[in-house]
Amino acid sequence: MPRSASSNLGYTPPDGGWGWAVVFGSFISIGFSYAFPKSLTIYFKEIQEYFSISYSEIAWVSSIMLATMYAGGPVSSILVNRYGSRPVVIAGGLMVGVAMVMASFGTTILHLYLCVGVIGGFGLAFNLQPSLTIISKYFLVKRPIANGLAMAGSPVFLSTLAPLNQFLFDHFGWRGSFLILGGVLLNCCMAGSLMRPIKIKTKLPPRKATDEDDTGKLDVTSQRAGQDESKQSGCAAKLSQFIDVSLFKHRGYLIYLVGNVLMFFGFFAPVVFLAPYAKHQGIDEYSAAFLLSIFALVDMFARPGTGLVANTRWIRPKIQYFFSFAVIYNGLCHIMCPLLPGYSGLVVYAVFFGLAFGMVCALLFEVLMDLVGAQRFSSAVGLATIIECGPVLLGPPISGLLVDIFMDYKYMYFACGMMMLLGGIFLFIMNYYNYRWLEKEGKQRKVDELEIGSAKELAANEEDKDNEEEIKRSTAEEAADSTCKEP
Amino acid sequence: SEYLLLLTQAKELPAQARRLCKINDGSLHAQLLEDLHLSETTPSPQSDPVITTRKVVSKGQNQVTIEELAILKPQTIELSCYLTDIPNNPPYLTGYWTKDGKGIVNSEETVNRTNEQYILKKTFDILAKDLGNYSCIFKEIQTQVTFVLDVPVIKDKRDKPIVSYTGDSVVLACKLKQTPNTWNWYKANNTEKGLINVTANPLNYKIFIHGNETKLTVLNLTEEDSGKYICSAEFDIKPSESYIELKVLSYIEPLKPFIAIVLEVIVLVTLIFLWEKCNKPQNDNISAGENELCSEQISKLTRDDSNGVENNTARQRKLEH
Numbered sequence A: 001m002p003r004s005a006s007s008n009l010g011y012t013p014p015d016g017g018w019g020w021a022v023v024f025g026s027f028i029s030i031g032f033s034y035a036f037p038k039s040l041t042i043y044f045k046e047i048q049e050y051f052s053i054s055y056s057e058i059a060w061v062s063s064i065m066l067a068t069m070y071a072g073g074p075v076s077s078i079l080v081n082r083y084g085s086r087p088v089v090i091a092g093g094l095m096v097g098v099a100m101v102m103a104s105f106g107t108t109i110l111h112l113y114l115c116v117g118v119i120g121g122f123g124l125a126f127n128l129q130p131s132l133t134i135i136s137k138y139f140l141v142k143r144p145i146a147n148g149l150a151m152a153g154s155p156v157f158l159s160t161l162a163p164l165n166q167f168l169f170d171h172f173g174w175r176g177s178f179l180i181l182g183g184v185l186l187n188c189c190m191a192g193s194l195m196r197p198i199k200i201k202t203k204l205p206p207r208k209a210t211d212e213d214d215t216g217k218l219d220v221t222s223q224r225a226g227q228d229e230s231k232q233s234g235c236a237a238k239l240s241q242f243i244d245v246s247l248f249k250h251r252g253y254l255i256y257l258v259g260n261v262l263m264f265f266g267f268f269a270p271v272v273f274l275a276p277y278a279k280h281q282g283i284d285e286y287s288a289a290f291l292l293s294i295f296a297l298v299d300m301f302a303r304p305g306t307g308l309v310a311n312t313r314w315i316r317p318k319i320q321y322f323f324s325f326a327v328i329y330n331g332l333c334h335i336m337c338p339l340l341p342g343y344s345g346l347v348v349y350a351v352f353f354g355l356a357f358g359m360v361c362a363l364l365f366e367v368l369m370d371l372v373g374a375q376r377f378s379s380a381v382g383l384a385t386i387i388e389c390g391p392v393l394l395g396p397p398i399s400g401l402l403v404d405i406f407m408d409y410k411y412m413y414f415a416c417g418m419m420m421l422l423g424g425i426f427l428f429i430m431n432y433y434n435y436r437w438l439e440k441e442g443k444q445r446k447v448d449e450l451e452i453g454s455a456k457e458l459a460a461n462e463e464d465k466d467n468e469e470e471i472k473r474s475t476a477e478e479a480a481d482s483t484c485k486e487p
Numbered sequence B: 001s002e003y004l005l006l007l008t009q010a011k012e013l014p015a016q017a018r019r020l021c022k023i024n025d026g027s028l029h030a031q032l033l034e035d036l037h038l039s040e041t042t043p044s045p046q047s048d049p050v051i052t053t054r055k056v057v058s059k060g061q062n063q064v065t066i067e068e069l070a071i072l073k074p075q076t077i078e079l080s081c082y083l084t085d086i087p088n089n090p091p092y093l094t095g096y097w098t099k100d101g102k103g104i105v106n107s108e109e110t111v112n113r114t115n116e117q118y119i120l121k122k123t124f125d126i127l128a129k130d131l132g133n134y135s136c137i138f139k140e141i142q143t144q145v146t147f148v149l150d151v152p153v154i155k156d157k158r159d160k161p162i163v164s165y166t167g168d169s170v171v172l173a174c175k176l177k178q179t180p181n182t183w184n185w186y187k188a189n190n191t192e193k194g195l196i197n198v199t200a201n202p203l204n205y206k207i208f209i210h211g212n213e214t215k216l217t218v219l220n221l222t223e224e225d226s227g228k229y230i231c232s233a234e235f236d237i238k239p240s241e242s243y244i245e246l247k248v249l250s251y252i253e254p255l256k257p258f259i260a261i262v263l264e265v266i267v268l269v270t271l272i273f274l275w276e277k278c279n280k281p282q283n284d285n286i287s288a289g290e291n292e293l294c295s296e297q298i299s300k301l302t303r304d305d306s307n308g309v310e311n312n313t314a315r316q317r318k319l320e321h
Helices: A018-051 A055-071 A073-083 A085-103 A109-138 A143-151 A153-185 A187-193 A206-211 A235-242 A245-249 A251-265 A269-280 A285-311 A316-339 A342-406 A409-485 B002-012 B015-023 B026-039 B252-278 B285-320
Strands: B052-059 B064-070 B075-084 B092-099 B109-112 B118-126 B132-138 B143-150 B162-165 B170-175 B182-189 B192-195 B205-210 B213-218 B227-234 B240-249
Touching: A018 A055, A018 A085, A018 A109, A018 A143, A018 A153, A018 A187, A018 B170, A055 A073, A055 A109, A055 A342, A073 A085, A073 A109, A073 A342, A085 A109, A085 A153, A085 A187, A109 A143, A109 A187, A109 A342, A143 A153, A143 A285, A143 A342, A153 A187, A153 A285, A153 B162, A153 B240, A153 B252, A187 B252, A245 A251, A245 A342, A251 A316, A251 A342, A251 A409, A269 A285, A269 A342, A269 A409, A285 A316, A285 A342, A316 A342, A316 A409, A342 A409, B052 B064, B052 B143, B075 B132, B075 B143, B092 B118, B109 B118, B118 B132, B162 B170, B170 B227, B170 B240, B182 B205, B182 B213, B213 B227
Parallel strands: B052 B075, B064 B143, B162 B240
Antiparallel strands: B075 B118, B092 B109, B092 B132, B132 B143, B170 B213, B182 B192, B182 B227, B205 B213, B227 B240
């Protein structure tokens, strides 16, 4: 079974103990990163009135925040490679807290774009990447569960932030709410302080290794980022000091990127349009909002559940297949959605979609860790998010365009379903070949080692034979000498 | 004969067309107006002779149907109730009208069946005082159709107050489907309404009116600006009103929870870092000393706490004595 790059960490991850505190910290960071931009929409109407602007101008705030969060991925990766997760998350928490406090004093919409959008987006980017990276450092055997639990932060926080934002808005208006949210976001610093770096002593004298605990603290402060000996010179060498660009030659990583880009085109739009689709069918606002709550509730439990399932010994080795299955299942859900009649049909759809969405999200980063290993994960996720930035941001507007052109939601659902099916099938087929190639390469390596081993044996045998012959000859000569010498 | 033709044509012409006729021959015109005056039967002062009709079809028995009608100006309106699908198809039914639940005198009439339908009509002159719920009720089959006659109601009213801060500005908005003649804003002080006059207070208020929506901007807010603001859509028949409540806070209000949360974060972060220091691996020789120091500090803290508790109980005992 080809377990590609997970085992060259250089140490045994704790897989427990303080790791669960780290999972809790990641839970908080990931929760804020994904849920916060979406929960801001509650304030939009009043801010729109206050600044006398159109809805699209205020919606830019959310879009800029999401875009910066994704685009800040590589920057985040470089910093994590250099300084480790903890300082980056604490810095991110401070950034986003201060950004919201500044935004509460804003006098123009541009002020909000800068504070909430750009600075807040970067702050959240500095929260997202390191949280994922540190999980890969602390867990190996139980990694899928850890990933599933940490990613569950997103729906939990969305369910909590939405009513909290409504409460704050009713009591304090938008300015006071932004001020208080700035304080709430400072809790990311608390989450960051939980992310204790793992210390490995770089020179490990063999006798001392037996004294230490398996789960003892090992120091990776002198970790070399460009560990894969890329023999490029000049610019490329400098770049690879900060971020691992040789990842683009990694076959599994390329498959992951292409599949994800296809998938993300149809990933978020159905969530965005669930409530409007329900209202379009004549369902009242509260029932439409209830659909979203069902979706979030199922999502909340699907993520750790998927982590548990992915951790079993039947699924873990073939986790790439599990991921492509989740994507295909998602696509099928969307294609079937327009065929389901009435409100009960939509409830069924919300349940199945929640399950599918949770599965994909829980596995999204786990499969990446599985492909590239913990060492290169930080760079990998940074590069992945900046490439995924495009489809994530373009997906909902293009879907909106489809709805406007055809005046019907079902074509949008078909399109999203098709994109996800395409991505899933691509991932499935390419991973089938990838597994086979990895097996072949593994076998080839073993054969080579065997050959080298047997060649060495042969050489050793030859040497022994030569030695024996020499010894025989020398003893014979001695005997001859001695006999000759005897008169 | 030409004269007669003109006369009959003029009767059907609406009001505006009749006024245009004044350009024609003077004497003939005078004649036309006189004749038309005589033919006018209903002396409603402001009503338009054009009668609006509203019809509702009700199927089956034991039905209650409600229809909302927006009335913008005084008018004469004919309400019709059409009944179909009545079991046993009786040859006639008795129907009468009610206004706001009270029966209208002399409104009861017998409705004969015509082509499987029963039709009950009545014409009403509607002025401001006549707005209300008009129902046609069929006795035998307990079927009722209610026409709700009212000025357009301003929907999406916020039931919670809008919150703003001193020194800031706020925008209050009202919107309708129909366009009124104009909009007015009032500030409610207990039971009275005071009209907001922008020319008198240009520094504090701005009113923006664009057809069916209006916005009031209140600048330089102070705590006295809190209260109820009423937007009034003026129609010919009666104004339609809605209110928005405004609450003006000082900046200290949100600052209190903010500082509380920041303190909580600082405390948690400090605790986490302290915990980490105390639990540093026992492999380090230096950390052994630290561990002792840490446990000393912790025991000191707990001793302080228990001292505090003892003091409290001591004080309580003193008070009791």
